Each structure stands twice: as C-alpha cells, then as structure tokens.
Amino acid sequence: DAGVIQSPRHEVTEMGQEVTLRCKPISGHDYLFWYRQTMMRGLELLIYFNNNVPIDDSGMPEDRFSAKMPNASFSTLKIQPSEPRDSAVYFCASTLARVGSNEQFFGPGTRLTVL
C-alpha cells in the first residue's frame, strides 16, 4: 500500500491567496483526519470525517478554513483567504476504526508558508 498521500509537499503563497491541500487516504480506511502542526501549538486536530461525512469540525480555526471529502479516496482542506499565521505543516491521517484500536496512519504533510 502506498500509504497516505498528500500534495503538494510544499506550498508558498502570498497573503490573501487561496490555498488547497489534498489528501488520499489508505484504501479501505473509513476515517480521515486533518491536523495542523506549529511550534507554538503543537499538533491540533482540525476536522475529521467518517465515511466521507464530517464528524467534528470544532478545531477549524475560523471560516476561512473549509474541508471536503467528496469520496472515500480524496479530501481537500482549503484556506481562503490565507494569512501569514496559517503557516504550518498540515497533516492528513486515516484509520480503519475498530473498538479498542484507533491507530492512525499519517501522510508526509504539506508545509505551507504564507508570505
């Protein structure tokens, strides 16, 4: 299996621009998670999906952030408009959830820099 795939690996953009991050989960996994990692705040859960349906988006920082999962093999995280404080590494993770075992598999991340 190829693992969780994220693209792009690096993104540099200017303040005010729209940014779209992409994720392909591991085939057969039924949960998908988006995290953000910064030095100041560590790893933060932004949103997660079960069978393509958003379950908890309470971690999404503000309305500029949105996430979709149109099918079981693809998800996007969009920031519009972007701001310098959005600079971070964004991770996607997926899991096949079972009682007593919620191990998640992470992608390599997208390093976003907003100038």
Place this chain on the structure above:
Amino acid sequence: GNSVTQMEGPVTLSEEAFLTINCTYTATGYPSLFWYVQYPGEGLQLLLKATKADDKGSNKGFEATYRKETTSFHLEKGSVQVSDSAVYFCALSGYQAGTALIFGKGTTLSVSS
C-alpha cells in the same frame, strides 16, 4: 476532558545512553495509548501502542507499559542510537471506534556519537 502531558525537551543524550520520556494522561474510561515518532521532514509514524492496562508495547528496542494506577505510559530504550534522534509524541484515543487522537506536545530527542 482527555489530555496528555509529556516531559518538555529537548533531551540530549550520548549514544548508548538509557532513555526515558515521561508521559501521563487524563482520560475517562479505557483509552488506548500510543507513541508516535517524527523524523525530520517526515510525518508521524506509529512507534508502539497499548490498548489495556498492564499491556507493554514494544518496537525497535523501545518499550512503554500502560500503567492505569499512575495514569502513565513512559517511553524507554536501553541504548539509544544517533538514528533515534527525532521528536516523540505520546497520544491517547478513546476506546470506541473512530475517536480522534489527543497528542502531547512532543519531546525532541537528540543523540550524539
């Protein structure tokens, strides 16, 4: 709510030294516990896990035991290598299927030869 507290870093050791990274948690019910490792420029990889009290997770010479009485899951390795230099995250999830992971802030380990 559920939370994870792990020791602040950075931790700097010489090769072959003994490693302990402390992790304690607060949770209701019967959480599962994890250690993830992040090498520079990469995503997080599962290092080991334990799903019930007194379970010991182990991998690549690392071990951690799920201690419910002390709500701890300390990571240990008897002899570290330079290649172990990375950031280590303690995490927990609820027992129910599909609950999200809650991470500690991470501990940076630097091993010198």
